[in-house]
Amino acid sequence: MLEQTLDVRFTEVSVPGCGRITTRTYNGTVPGPTVRVRGGQTLSLTHINGLPPNPPHTGGHNTPHHPNSFNLHTHGMHVSPSGHADNVLREFAPRTPDEAAAGAPEPRYVTTVHVPADHPAGTYWYHPHLHGAIAEQIVGGMTGVIIVEGDVDEVPEIRAATDLVVCINELKVKDGKIPAFTSGAWVTGVPSVFTVNGTVNPTLRLRPGEMQRWRLVAATAFTALRLRIAGDRDGLPMHQIAQDGVTFAKPVAQNMLDLSMGNRADVLIRGGTPGRYELRAEGVPGPLMTIEVEGEPRRPPMELPASLPPGKPFLDERDITNPHADREVIFHADARVFTGAFPNAFRVLGTGATPAADPHGDLTHDPAYGLFDPHHTNHTLRLGTIERWSVRTDETVPAHSHPFHLHTNQVLLTHRNGQRLDPPIWHDTIGLNGGKPGDSATFLVKYEDFTGHAIAHCHQLHHEDLGMMQAVHYVDPQSPARTDLAAGLGTS
Numbered sequence: 001m002l003e004q005t006l007d008v009r010f011t012e013v014s015v016p017g018c019g020r021i022t023t024r025t026y027n028g029t030v031p032g033p034t035v036r037v038r039g040g041q042t043l044s045l046t047h048i049n050g051l052p053p054n055p056p057h058t059g060g061h062n063t064p065h066h067p068n069s070f071n072l073h074t075h076g077m078h079v080s081p082s083g084h085a086d087n088v089l090r091e092f093a094p095r096t097p098d099e100a101a102a103g104a105p106e107p108r109y110v111t112t113v114h115v116p117a118d119h120p121a122g123t124y125w126y127h128p129h130l131h132g133a134i135a136e137q138i139v140g141g142m143t144g145v146i147i148v149e150g151d152v153d154e155v156p157e158i159r160a161a162t163d164l165v166v167c168i169n170e171l172k173v174k175d176g177k178i179p180a181f182t183s184g185a186w187v188t189g190v191p192s193v194f195t196v197n198g199t200v201n202p203t204l205r206l207r208p209g210e211m212q213r214w215r216l217v218a219a220t221a222f223t224a225l226r227l228r229i230a231g232d233r234d235g236l237p238m239h240q241i242a243q244d245g246v247t248f249a250k251p252v253a254q255n256m257l258d259l260s261m262g263n264r265a266d267v268l269i270r271g272g273t274p275g276r277y278e279l280r281a282e283g284v285p286g287p288l289m290t291i292e293v294e295g296e297p298r299r300p301p302m303e304l305p306a307s308l309p310p311g312k313p314f315l316d317e318r319d320i321t322n323p324h325a326d327r328e329v330i331f332h333a334d335a336r337v338f339t340g341a342f343p344n345a346f347r348v349l350g351t352g353a354t355p356a357a358d359p360h361g362d363l364t365h366d367p368a369y370g371l372f373d374p375h376h377t378n379h380t381l382r383l384g385t386i387e388r389w390s391v392r393t394d395e396t397v398p399a400h401s402h403p404f405h406l407h408t409n410q411v412l413l414t415h416r417n418g419q420r421l422d423p424p425i426w427h428d429t430i431g432l433n434g435g436k437p438g439d440s441a442t443f444l445v446k447y448e449d450f451t452g453h454a455i456a457h458c459h460q461l462h463h464e465d466l467g468m469m470q471a472v473h474y475v476d477p478q479s480p481a482r483t484d485l486a487a488g489l490g491t492s
């Protein structure tokens with residue numbers, strides 16, 4: 001059993017390059033502690049909710065609310081979504097005003113996650129996932145990295161490389177605080193501050209010929225990152241060895257790496273010509289991190305591994321259980337349809353879309369159509385079956401980036417915009433860019449091991465809080481009764 005306490009309260013933290021900010025933290029730091037676990041182990045996380053009581057909320061469930069309640073998501077991990085595990089339908093509430101006034105103890109909530117023995121070894125992350133409260137908490141820095149240790153770490157060339165977490169956060173700071181998410185204008189009206197491991201543009205040192213393993217984590221809420229390492233003359237290539245926690249069969253050299261919100265990539269970086277380099281994200285004004293290549297060269301230079309232990313076997317299109325029943329997901333926004341501070345409707349249409357409140361009315365103005373409804377199951381997914389999903393966006397607004405994220409089961413990306421990927425790549429989150437209607441992704445997924453209620457959603461977290469989310473139900477066709485018992489919508 002691996003135990004970790006995560007104490008959540010408002011803390012004044014020092015963010016070098018940004019100043020002192022007061023924000024909700026895990027254990028007083030941004031990001032929170034890195035948790036290391038191995039397949040076969042049980043992770044026990046005890047949350048203490050030391051936040052103040054929630055402010056009253058009068059709007060619907062698809063507007064931001066309960067900013068002082070949270071829960072826990074182990075993003076990307078193939079673990080149970082039920083009971084007290086990776087169950088994002090729980091609520092870790094703070095004390096009520098009466099309890100706080102009476103000096104009642106701060107509530108504690110335990111999350112117990114059994115990591116399967118054959119879980120892919122790699123980089124994952126944790127963050128709160130209470131619908132309506134996610135964006136405000138994540139842009140305050142409530143994120144942390146989970147490392148699943150295992151076979152890939154034993155590859156000699158990787159074992160020899162320094163293992164570094166590079167957790168990229170996107171903070172929204174105004175007057176030393178994280179502004180309350182009271183309007184949609186907040187997303188663009190407050191500039192983002194990007195940090196790596198809690199510092200704006202930290203400096204990292206690397207010797208010529210030295211190799212490091214970076215665990216890149218896009219713990220951002222609103223911004224997709226197109227990364228490169230720029231130098232005075234040439235940059236440094238990134239040798240990608242894993243995507244979203246799943247190891248490749250061999251390293252893939254990339255000069256540019258796309259990480260949508262929630263994605264991770266493990267890369268090997270080798271120091272080249274001495275000098276100053278910068279990890280940059282397209283569209284972000286300053287560097288995310290500075291790399292100084294200096295010092296005594298490593299001789300001979302450290303080598304890249306020729307091959308790797310692939311993290312997860314591929315699925316085959318010929319094994320699709322019902323080839324005539326592909327699922328389709330369409331990210332669609334309707335602008336200026338609601339009154340109030342959040343006028344835009346961010347909908348998920350296609351197979352299993354949430355029905356309209358008025359099917360005969362104007363769908364663009366419908367308050368339910370394609371929006372999250374906790375009482376409606378959008379997808380019933382049967383364990384043991386392999387299905388194909390296509391996800392696309394019909395957005396014409398370039399600013400709308402919609403990363404699709406399915407909980408509980410990793411998905412095998414086979415096509416982008418109709419073009420086959422060779423080889424296909426395991427993901428848990430797949431970015432789709434707005435401004436290019438029809439931008440699409442096709443993936444295969446096998447529903448395995450775990451029953452219960454989970455979700456699929458857009459990982460642009462403003463969209464998610466406003467309802468760009470679907471409920472999925474993993475069921476066991478062999479034992480439907482047991483499935484319902486195990487489903488566990490428990491609240492603590």
Ligand SMILES: [Cu+2]
Nearest residue numbers: 402458460463
């Ligand atoms: Cu979206």
